[in-house]
Amino acid sequence: xxxxxxxxxxxxxxxxxxxxxxxxxxxxxxxxxxxxxxxxxxxxxxxxxxxxxxxxxxxxxxxxxxxxxxxxxxxxxxxxxxxxxxxxxxxxxxxxxxxxxxxxxxxxxxxxxxxxxxxxxxxxxxxxxxxxxxxxxxxxxxxxxxxxxxxxxxxxxxxxxxxxxxxxxxxxxxxxxxxxxxxxxxxxxxxxxxxxxxxxxxxxxxxxxxxxxxxxxxxxxxxxxxxxxxxxxxxxxxxx
Amino acid sequence: xxxxxxxxxxxxxxxxxxxxxxxxxxxxxxxxxxxxxxxxxxxxxxxxxxxxxxxxxxxxxxxxxxxxxxxxxxxxxxxxxxxxxxxxxxxxxxxxxxxxxxxxxxxxxxxxxxxxxxxxxxxxxxxxxxxxxxxxxxxxxxxxxxxxxxxxxxxxxxxxxxxxxxxxxxxxxxxxxxxxxxxxxxxxxxxxxxxxxxxxxxxxxxxxxxxxxxxxxxxxxxxxxxxxxxxxxxxxxxxxxxxxxxxxxxxxxxxxxxxxxxxxxxxxxxxxxxxxxxxxxxxxxxxxxxxxxxxxxxxxxxx
Numbered sequence: 001x002x003x004x005x006x007x008x009x010x011x012x013x014x015x016x017x018x019x020x021x022x023x024x025x026x027x028x029x030x031x032x033x034x035x036x037x038x039x040x041x042x043x044x045x046x047x048x049x050x051x052x053x054x055x056x057x058x059x060x061x062x063x064x065x066x067x068x069x070x071x072x073x074x075x076x077x078x079x080x081x082x083x084x085x086x087x088x089x090x091x092x093x094x095x096x097x098x099x100x101x102x103x104x105x106x107x108x109x110x111x112x113x114x115x116x117x118x119x120x121x122x123x124x125x126x127x128x129x130x131x132x133x134x135x136x137x138x139x140x141x142x143x144x145x146x147x148x149x150x151x152x153x154x155x156x157x158x159x160x161x162x163x164x165x166x167x168x169x170x171x172x173x174x175x176x177x178x179x180x181x182x183x184x185x186x187x188x189x190x191x192x193x194x195x196x197x198x199x200x201x202x203x204x205x206x207x208x209x210x211x212x213x214x215x216x217x218x219x220x221x222x223x224x225x226x227x228x229x230x231x232x233x234x235x236x237x238x239x240x
Numbered sequence: 241x242x243x244x245x246x247x248x249x250x251x252x253x254x255x256x257x258x259x260x261x262x263x264x265x266x267x268x269x270x271x272x273x274x275x276x277x278x279x280x281x282x283x284x285x286x287x288x289x290x291x292x293x294x295x296x297x298x299x300x301x302x303x304x305x306x307x308x309x310x311x312x313x314x315x316x317x318x319x320x321x322x323x324x325x326x327x328x329x330x331x332x333x334x335x336x337x338x339x340x341x342x343x344x345x346x347x348x349x350x351x352x353x354x355x356x357x358x359x360x361x362x363x364x365x366x367x368x369x370x371x372x373x374x375x376x377x378x379x380x381x382x383x384x385x386x387x388x389x390x391x392x393x394x395x396x397x398x399x400x401x402x403x404x405x406x407x408x409x410x411x412x413x414x415x416x417x418x419x420x421x422x423x424x425x426x427x428x429x430x431x432x433x434x435x436x437x438x439x440x441x442x443x444x445x446x447x448x449x450x451x452x453x454x455x456x457x458x459x460x461x462x463x464x465x466x467x468x469x470x471x472x473x474x475x476x477x478x479x480x481x482x483x484x485x486x487x488x489x490x491x492x493x494x495x496x497x498x499x500x501x502x503x504x505x506x507x508x509x510x511x512x513x514x515x516x517x518x519x520x521x522x523x524x525x526x527x528x529x530x531x532x533x534x535x536x537x538x539x540x541x542x543x
Contacts, residue, residue, distance in 0.1 A: 003340070006337070080325075081320060082325070084320045089313060090310045091341060237290075
């Protein structure tokens with residue numbers, strides 16, 4: 001079997017053999033379900049119905065969820081000494097990093113599958129606009145890929161899961177907030193530059209169903225950058 | 241199989257390992273002996289490619305640890321000081337996970353898994369979660385993961401730590417059974433383990449190798465004589481120390497004399513003659529073979 005998939009599969013089994021997977025799934029379903037119900041309520045009042053606000057809200061859920069998902073991936077291996085097992089096996093840092101990242105990403109994909117019932121439900125009882133659903137799904141996967149890459153990176157930095165989790169959460173929060181100055185001061189150049197580094201505008205554009213290559217490249221390069229940084233951190237252990 | 245050439249590892253200003261050189265031949269079981277903090281674990285981590293040396297080089301099974309790191313890691317089975325285990329996995333799942341990481345082909349996986357379970361005597365616990373196992377069992381899982389891919393070279397860092405005396409005897413027996421098909425380098429500070437399993441010992445202290453030899457030779461080199469006299473004169477110690485071949489004389493609390501010999505000299509005849517000539521009343525004169533413990537203490541105590 002392809003080694004990264006083997007490591008990813010172990011991570012997925014790890015999630016489901018502890019409480020974390022069930023707690024996260026339950027929280028995810030609860031929060032997305034509440035949003036869905038409130039959207040239906042608004043539509044019943046006569047507001048135009050769209051699933052986009054629902055997916056837009058999920059970015060906040062991802063903000064909280066990613067640190068919980070990724071904090072243990074490498075920090076725990078460092079703390080318990082199993083990193084020694086991985087790196088005295090014939091594995092490259094890329095294989096280990098990819099395995100961890102794919103594991104976390106696959107779990108996010110499971111969460112997204114759980115929200116499939118929204119479009120199915122809407123399609124059953126009304127007219128479904130498929131574009132935003134596709135766009136949002138792709139946007140959420142891209143977002144999850146970048147968030148997980150950042151989480152894996154933070155987890156590679158320290159032995160403590162808690163510290164790794166807080167680092168991840170802090171970093172993601174900052175990346176979200178980078179878009180705010182541009183919203184209040186549209187003429188400020190610095191604010192415009194900062195907004196380019198925020199995930200939010202890219203995410204928001206994709207949500208509507210407009211998949212632009214620049215947004216895809218943004219998320220791909222963000223993911224690649226942090227995965228690459230992780231491999232460097234893992235390699236640096238040799239020289240300490 | 242293992243060739244180490246002037247390996248050094250420097251942390252800031254301190255040398256963890258300094259200019260260490262040794263070789264382990266195919267099929268040998270070599271003990272790596274030293275007090276805590278002597279550099280055993282650092283050396284083993286370098287050999288298993290977990291760390292890079294600051295200078296020097298090493299080859300395992302013909303592969304350089306820096307330039308052919310993947311091949312080196314394919315050829316070794318490594319048990320770190322703390323067995324690297326995933327508590328949430330069962331023993332069987334864990335071993336098959338490790339088998340894939342170590343590149344065991346799919347067709348052989350089931351066979352290797354059974355062999356590893358058998359080697360660790362883990363069959364009855366195969367489906368137990370690792371976190372529920374006792375320390376002794378965990379250590380055995382650690383040994384099982386080191387051999388799951390059937391490597392020609394084994395590097396074991398304190399394989400018998402945490403085991404009870406019976407398990408330790410079993411582990412010794414198991415390690416002995418690995419040779420001559422495999423080469424083993426094992427570190428320990430449990431001396432009977434070394435005496436029973438290893439053909440050769442490398443003693444390391446404060447990052448430097450202080451001795452390497454066969455176990456018998458090391459013990460023989462530090463042997464001496466024990467002498468019991470009925471009427472020792474006050475100057476007996478002084479006169480004894482003047483005998484050719486005697487390196488030192490000590491008076492034991494029980495009145496007996498302990499004589500250290502220089503090299504492999506046997507001064508028994510001269511000593512007997514001296515005792516008769518001085519009329520000290522020779523009661524007993526015997527060779528005293530130092531055990532490994534004394535040698536170890538002598539080599540690793542700096543005074």
